[in-house]
Amino acid sequence: MTSTDKSTANEKAPSLTLRRRLTRVWPYFSASRAGWALAIIATLVASATEPFIPALLRPLLDKGFQQNGLQLWMVPVTLMTLFTIRGLAGFLAQFALAKVTNDGLLELRKAMFGKLLSSRLSLFTEQTSSTIANTVVYEVFNGSSTMINAVMRLARDLLTLLALIGYLVYLNWKLTLSVAFLFPAVAVVIQVLSKRIYRLTKESQTATDDLAYVVEENVMAYRDVRLHGAQASQAARFELLSHTLRRLSMKSTAAYAGMSAITQVLAAIALSAVVSIAMLQSAGNTTTVGGFVAFVTAMLLLIAPLKSLSDATTPITRGLAAMERGLDLIEETSDETSGTFAKSRALGDIEFTQVSVAYKADAAPALKEFSLSVRAGETVALVGASGSGKTTLVNLLPRFIDMSGGQITLDGENLLNWDLACLRSQFAFVSQHVVMLNSSIAENVALGQPVDRQRVTQSLNAAHLAGLLAELPQGMDTLLGHNAMQLSGGQRQRLAIARALYKDAPILILDEATSALDTESELAVQEAIRTLTTQRTSLIIAHRLSTIQHADRIIMMDAGRVIESGSHQELLAKDGAYAHLHRLGTRAAS
Numbered sequence: 001m002t003s004t005d006k007s008t009a010n011e012k013a014p015s016l017t018l019r020r021r022l023t024r025v026w027p028y029f030s031a032s033r034a035g036w037a038l039a040i041i042a043t044l045v046a047s048a049t050e051p052f053i054p055a056l057l058r059p060l061l062d063k064g065f066q067q068n069g070l071q072l073w074m075v076p077v078t079l080m081t082l083f084t085i086r087g088l089a090g091f092l093a094q095f096a097l098a099k100v101t102n103d104g105l106l107e108l109r110k111a112m113f114g115k116l117l118s119s120r121l122s123l124f125t126e127q128t129s130s131t132i133a134n135t136v137v138y139e140v141f142n143g144s145s146t147m148i149n150a151v152m153r154l155a156r157d158l159l160t161l162l163a164l165i166g167y168l169v170y171l172n173w174k175l176t177l178s179v180a181f182l183f184p185a186v187a188v189v190i191q192v193l194s195k196r197i198y199r200l201t202k203e204s205q206t207a208t209d210d211l212a213y214v215v216e217e218n219v220m221a222y223r224d225v226r227l228h229g230a231q232a233s234q235a236a237r238f239e240l241l242s243h244t245l246r247r248l249s250m251k252s253t254a255a256y257a258g259m260s261a262i263t264q265v266l267a268a269i270a271l272s273a274v275v276s277i278a279m280l281q282s283a284g285n286t287t288t289v290g291g292f293v294a295f296v297t298a299m300l301l302l303i304a305p306l307k308s309l310s311d312a313t314t315p316i317t318r319g320l321a322a323m324e325r326g327l328d329l330i331e332e333t334s335d336e337t338s339g340t341f342a343k344s345r346a347l348g349d350i351e352f353t354q355v356s357v358a359y360k361a362d363a364a365p366a367l368k369e370f371s372l373s374v375r376a377g378e379t380v381a382l383v384g385a386s387g388s389g390k391t392t393l394v395n396l397l398p399r400f401i402d403m404s405g406g407q408i409t410l411d412g413e414n415l416l417n418w419d420l421a422c423l424r425s426q427f428a429f430v431s432q433h434v435v436m437l438n439s440s441i442a443e444n445v446a447l448g449q450p451v452d453r454q455r456v457t458q459s460l461n462a463a464h465l466a467g468l469l470a471e472l473p474q475g476m477d478t479l480l481g482h483n484a485m486q487l488s489g490g491q492r493q494r495l496a497i498a499r500a501l502y503k504d505a506p507i508l509i510l511d512e513a514t515s516a517l518d519t520e521s522e523l524a525v526q527e528a529i530r531t532l533t534t535q536r537t538s539l540i541i542a543h544r545l546s547t548i549q550h551a552d553r554i555i556m557m558d559a560g561r562v563i564e565s566g567s568h569q570e571l572l573a574k575d576g577a578y579a580h581l582h583r584l585g586t587r588a589a590s
Contacts, residue, residue, distance in 0.1 A: 021320045024327050028111070029104030029148065039096035039152055046089040047159035051167035052082050054297035093152065101148045105141060112136050112326050119333045121400055130212040135329060139205070139322040147319025154316065157305035164302050171295050174277070185266050193259045194317050200252040201321040207245040214238050271299055336399070338420035346411050346426040348376035348506050348537030350397070355406035357392050357560075366392040367560040369406070379538040381548035383581065384557035390541045392560075394509045397539075398424045428500035432512035434492045436484035441469070442476040444484075445498050455502055462532075463498035465491065501532055508538040545582050554578065 030036075056078060113136060116123075124132075168176040218225055218234055225234055350373070357367040367389045374380050382390040395401050396408060399415060408415045415423065436444050442456045456476055460469060468491055472478040484492050497513060510529065526547060532538075542548045549568040556564035556571065556578045564571055564578050571578035 021324065024331070025144075025147070025320065025323055028108040029100055029144070031107065032100045032103040035096045035099040035103065039093050039100060040155070042089040042093035042096065043152060043156045044159060046086050046093065047156055047163055049082055049086050049089075050160045050301060051163050051298065052078075054294040054301065055167065056082075093156075097148055097152055101145050104148070105144045108140055108144065108323075108326060109136060111330050112140065115330050115333055115335075118335045119329075120336055123333055128209070128213045128216065130216040131209045132329075134209065134212060135325040140326040143319040143322030143326075145319075146315045147323065150315035150319060160305040161302065164298050164305075168295065168298050168302075171298070186263055189259060189262050189266075193255050196255045197252055198317045198321055200248055200255065201318045204245060204248045204252065205321065205325065207241065207248055211238070211241045211245055214241060267302075271296075336420055337416070339414075339417035340419055341413050341417045342419040342422040343411070346506050348374075348426075349409075349411050350374040350507075350537065351407075351409045351412075352393075352396075353407045353409075355396065355408060356404045357389075357396070357401065358404045365404070365560055367396075367403075370560060370562070372555065372562065374537060374539070376537055377535055378553065379533050379540065379551045381540045381542060381551035381554045382557060383542065383545065383548065383554060383578065388557040389560035390557055391511055393557075394429075394511055394539050394541065397507070397509065398427045398429065426505055427507050427509055428503045428505040429509045430493075430496045430500050430511065430513040432493075434484075434489075434496045436480050436492060436495065438480060438482055440474075440477050440479055441472075441495070444480060444495065445476075445502050447499055449503070456498075459498040459501040460495075462501050463494040465494050465498060497529070497532075506536055508533060508536050510538070510540045510542070512541055512543065556581075 116132065116136070165176065214234070214237055218238075225231060352370055352372040355367055355370045356365050358365040366387075370389070370393065372380075382393065384390055392401065396403060397410075397415070399420065410418065410423070410426070437447070441460075442451050442453065445456045445459055446452065453476065457469075460466060460476070468487075469475050480487070484495065487495070493513065500508065513529070530550065540548055540551060545568075548554060552567070553565060554568060554571055555562055556576075558577070564574065564576050566574070572582060
């Protein structure tokens with residue numbers, strides 16, 4: 001999806017109210033009741049101490065310099081007690097908030113990662129890996145910590161405002177009424193500018209995703225970029241997206257700064273009105289010096305939480321916008337569909353009946369009314385030009401993709417009726433695109449199963465990796481790192497074959513499983529594959545025809561259909577498409 005498409009989608013998305021957005025987040029952060037209780041009580045205590053500062057000034061000015069004034073020790077003791085209580089309450093509130101945030105973040109991340117493991121597979125083609133990783137790891141962390149702290153700061157400032165306003169009413173209700181206009185005016189400013197900040201935050205997320213994807217592409221394609229001298233064009237592409245992100249960031253900053261500035265101007269107007277009215281009251285001897293100073297001090301103290309209230313909406317808005325990516329992933333991404341049929345080990349009878357697959361409505365189908373029967377224990381090789389539908393065919397079996405029409409059965413049961421986890425346990429899959437996890441060799445070989453070190457050793461030996469283990473100081477406990485990039489392509493592919501050997505599934509799928517092997521390794525692995533295919537149903541895709549000559553049956557495919565079928569010798573005798581492909585391969589090898 002392009003940046004324009006994403007922006008359009010954001011504009012068309014229904015606008016959620018702040019209350020609705022907070023409601024979506026609340027279930028993940030509501031479990032830590034002790035943390036919330038401590039944070040609220042500590043915040044309430046800290047806010048309640050705020051009016052004591054101007055309250056202390058009134059008797060100090062009215063009586064403190066008279067003979068019958070305050071005792072000398074009362075002021076410092078009161079101040080020390082006051083700020084000790086505030087400091088302790090602030091510490092407890094901050095500690096409690098950290099617990100609430102981290103507990104909620106843990107639950108949210110667990111839900112997100114669980115959704116990734118169960119979601120429909122099209123999610124991974126609709127979103128880039130960098131976008132998904134950024135959402136799960138960074139955005140929800142930044143969003144949750146920012147939002148929770150801002151919400152509690154909002155609560156603290158609101159309580160402080162209420163406490164100060166209550167004290168102002170107690171001191172002089174007439175003066176207090178003169179500043180009443182300030183609150184609805186500030187509320188209007190916050191409401192208008194918060195909507196703009198939210199929209200700019202969503203647009204910034206899209207721009208950040210686009211920028212991260214450019215980095216991801218250039219990391220993956222670093223050889224091609226240098227080989228074709230594309231550094232300048234890629235740098236220009238990166239710079240263009242960086243300027244877009246900078247422009248959105250400046251707009252967001254302007255909105256945030258404008259909110260703060262307007263709030264301060266309104267507060268200054270209110271303070272000016274208070275001073276003018278207080279001077280008139282003072283002329284009429286209706287107020288004392290201490291009362292006037294206490295009122296002005298409380299008024300000045302009112303400005304800070306009032307400004308903070310307007311500032312707090314920005315991190316709340318940004319935090320919620322960041323977290324909504326994760327919430328959308330959890331709530332709007334559908335899970336894979338699964339049936340209920342299950343059996344411990346399938347026999348391996350597979351039947352394709354009039355199967356069609358179309359990736360796009362306006363494109364030619366990858367498979368068109370394809371039919372094929374594979375008997376249990378049979379080894380069937382699939383050959384044909386790129387785009388003939390071979391990989392699509394084998395990806396249908398573990399339901400990595402779903403068909404557009406037709407039916408596939410395993411042991412006579414429709415694939416759609418199988419329990420998905422049980423269905424996939426029946427297959428061992430070795431692809432030409434090998435993916436390894438950043439864990440030990442043993443854990444990669446035994447992926448998803450308990451590690452049996454003896455079985456791991458046997459699988460590695462059968463895949464001709466005993467020599468590699470001897471070279472590594474930690475043997476099978478060696479960490480592979482990012483996708484095992486320190487291993488050669490052939491070693492990584494043999495490691496994938498060892499994983500398939502370890503799984504011991506009744507059905508084996510090999511999609512160019514020997515494509516990265518040299519001739520010597522290929523011969524050794526072919527022997528291991530022949531052992532592996534014994535008493536198993538096997539589907540093998542290979543461009544090297546020499547690797548499939550021992551297959552029970554070879555299926556020649558073109559444009560998603562079967563055009564020839566038979567053994568190696570039978571197809572050569574037909575002198576058709578397979579024989580032509582064989583002659584081309586023989587000529588290229590010589």
